[in-house]
Amino acid sequence: MEGGDLELGNLWGFANALQLTVTILLGLIILRACRTWHLQGSRSIPSKGSFGWPIIGETVGVISCNSSYPFDSWLADHTKRFGTMFKSHLFMKPSIILMKPDELKYFFDDPDKGLDSGAPWALKQIFGAKSVLAMNGNEHTKMHKLLADSLMIPELRKKLPEMDRLMLQSISKWGGNTVEVLDALQDMLLKFMTLNFFGIPWEDKLGAQIVSLLFPALLGITSIPVYFPGTTFYKAVQARRQLNALLMPIIGALRSSETTEILKYAKLERFPYQNLLEHEAETDAVRKKKEESGDTAFSISDLKELKYTTQVYHEVLRITNITPGASRTATKDLTFNGYVMPKGWRLLAVLSPLHKDPEHFPEPSKFDPDRFLMPPNPKTYLPFGRGNRTCVGRDITKLLVVSTLYHICSRFTWKIVSEDKGMYYFPVVRLAGKYELAFSPRS
Ligand code: HEM
Structure with missing residues (x-):
C-alpha cells in the first residue's frame, strides 16, 4: 500500500470513530433529556435533586465512595445543593432519598400502606x-x-x-x-x-x-x-x-x-x-x-x-x-x-444524617x-x-x-x-x- 493510501485510511478511521462518538454522545444527551422531561413533566415529584447520567444515573458516584470521599460526604454535598428529601437515579431506578426524623417515620411506619420491600433484583436472584x-x-x-x-x-x-x-x-x-x-x-x-x-x-x-x-x-x-x-x-x-x-x-x-x-x-x-x-x-x-x-x-x-x-x-x-x-x-x-x-x-431511607445530626x-x-x-x-x-x-x-x-x-x-x-x-x-x-x-x- 502506498503512503498516501495509508494516511487516507487513517483519516477515514478517525472520521468514523469521531462520528460514532458524536452519535453516542448525542444519543445519551437526548435520552437524558427525554427521561428528565418524562419524569419531571408528568408528576409532582420532589423538584430538587439530580438524575445524573442516562441509565447509570448517580450510581457511580455512590459506589465509588471511599475513605477520602465517604458516603456521608456524598449525602452532605447533595443536601447542601438540594435540601433533604431529594431525588436521584440509583441502581437503575428513579429514587427519593429520605433522612429527616419525620421522613424516616413515614418510611418505616408506611401509614398509606403503599411501600413494598423494594428488594433489589440481585437480592432476589x-x-x-x-x-x-x-x-x-x-x-x-x-x-x-x-x-x-x-x-x-x-x-x-x-x-x-x-x-x-x-x-x-x-x-x-x-x-x-x-x-x-x-x-x-x-x-x-x-x-x-x-x-x-x-x-x-x-x-x-x-x-x-x-x-x-x-x-x-x-x-x-x-x-x-x-x-x-x-x-x-x-x-x-x-x-x-x-x-x-x-x-x-x-x-x-x-x-x-x-x-x-x-x-x-x-x-x-x-x-x-x-x-x-x-x-x-x-x-x-x-x-x-x-x-x-x-x-x-x-x-x-x-x-x-x-x-x-x-x-x-x-x-x-x-x-x-x-x-x-x-x-x-x-x-x-x-x-x-x-x-x-x-x-x-x-x-431510600439513609440513617447516617440522623445519627450524625449535631442537634441530637x-x-x-x-x-x-x-x-x-x-x-x-x-x-x-x-x-x-x-x-x-x-x-x-x-x-x-x-x-x-x-x-x-x-x-x-x-x-x-x-x-x-x-x-x-x-x-x-x-x-x-x-x-x-x-x-x-x-x-x-x-x-
Ligand atoms: C449490626 C448489625 C445489624 C444491623 C445494623 C442491622 C440493621 C438492619 C436494618 C436497618 C434493618 C431494616 C431494614 C428495612 O427496614 O428494610 C434490618 C432488617 C433485617 N435484619 Fe438486621 N441488622 C444487623 C444484624 C442482623 C443479624 C445478625 C441478623 C440475623 C441473624 C439480621 C437479620 C435481619 C432481617 C431478617 C431483616 C429483615 C426483616 C424484614 O424485612 O422483615 N440482622 N437489619
Whole structure:
C-alpha cells in the first residue's frame, strides 16, 4: 500500500470513530433529556435533586465512595445543593432519598400502606423471591414473626450456652497471638448462624462448607448484578447454588419451623477497644462476681451489669452505620410533605444524617459512649430500623457483641498492629485494610 493510501485510511478511521462518538454522545444527551422531561413533566415529584447520567444515573458516584470521599460526604454535598428529601437515579431506578426524623417515620411506619420491600433484583436472584427481605403483605408478616421469635431474648437464653462455648473456643487461642479480629468475629458469627438456623455443628465437614459459602452469598446482596466470572454477584450466585445443594435436604426436614433464613452479619468496628481498655473495672467486676459464684459462662443478666460496654455498642452502631439504611418501592403514587412520590419509584431511607445530626448528637464525629448514659431515644437512634420490617437480629447482635467484648476485655490486653486504611462503603461498609490486634493474656 502506498503512503498516501495509508494516511487516507487513517483519516477515514478517525472520521468514523469521531462520528460514532458524536452519535453516542448525542444519543445519551437526548435520552437524558427525554427521561428528565418524562419524569419531571408528568408528576409532582420532589423538584430538587439530580438524575445524573442516562441509565447509570448517580450510581457511580455512590459506589465509588471511599475513605477520602465517604458516603456521608456524598449525602452532605447533595443536601447542601438540594435540601433533604431529594431525588436521584440509583441502581437503575428513579429514587427519593429520605433522612429527616419525620421522613424516616413515614418510611418505616408506611401509614398509606403503599411501600413494598423494594428488594433489589440481585437480592432476589441470590436469596430467591421467598426471602423475608423480598416478601410483602401477610406472607412477610408471618415470616418476620417466625424469624423474630427465634432470635429474641427468650429463645436466645436457651442458645446462649452454645454461643458462649463457640466464642470461648475461638477466643481462647488469641492470647500471645496477633489476630485479624474482624475475620475471626465474622467466622464466629457465621458458625453460630449455621448452628442456629440449620442445627449443624460447625465442627462437621458440612458445617464448615456452609460457613465458607455464607459470606460470599451475603456479599452479593448489595453487589452490582453483573453475572460474569470474577464479579461479586457471580460468586454470590455460585455460592447460593452450592448452598442450595447442601441445604435442600436439611431444609426439607426443617420446613415445619421455617426458620431457615440466613441474612446478615454483625461486625465489631475498630472504635471500642481503646475505650474499653480504659474501663476495665466494669468487666473485672463482672468477671470477679462470676468466678465467686462458680459459673463463669455469660448469661443474659450480665447484660445489665455491663453498662459501659453496652454504651460502647450503641456508639459503634451510631457512628459506623454498618447498615446505611433501607429501601422500599412505592406501589402507588404517594403524597408526603407536599410531594407526590410516583408508583414504581424507589424510596431510600439513609440513617447516617440522623445519627450524625449535631442537634441530637453534639460533636457527632467524636466517639463518645457517654452519649448513651441514658437509654437511646428511638426517634433519633434507628440502627435497626423500626416498624414491620425492623431488624429481627437486634437482640442477638447486642448479645453477641456485648458478650464478645466482655470475654475479650476480661481476658486480654492488646495493641493495634495494623495501619488504619480507612473504610469502604460498597458493597458493604467495611474496613479497607486488615484489623490486626496483638493480644496478651491478662495477669
Ligand atoms: C449490626 C448489625 C445489624 C444491623 C445494623 C442491622 C440493621 C438492619 C436494618 C436497618 C434493618 C431494616 C431494614 C428495612 O427496614 O428494610 C434490618 C432488617 C433485617 N435484619 Fe438486621 N441488622 C444487623 C444484624 C442482623 C443479624 C445478625 C441478623 C440475623 C441473624 C439480621 C437479620 C435481619 C432481617 C431478617 C431483616 C429483615 C426483616 C424484614 O424485612 O422483615 N440482622 N437489619
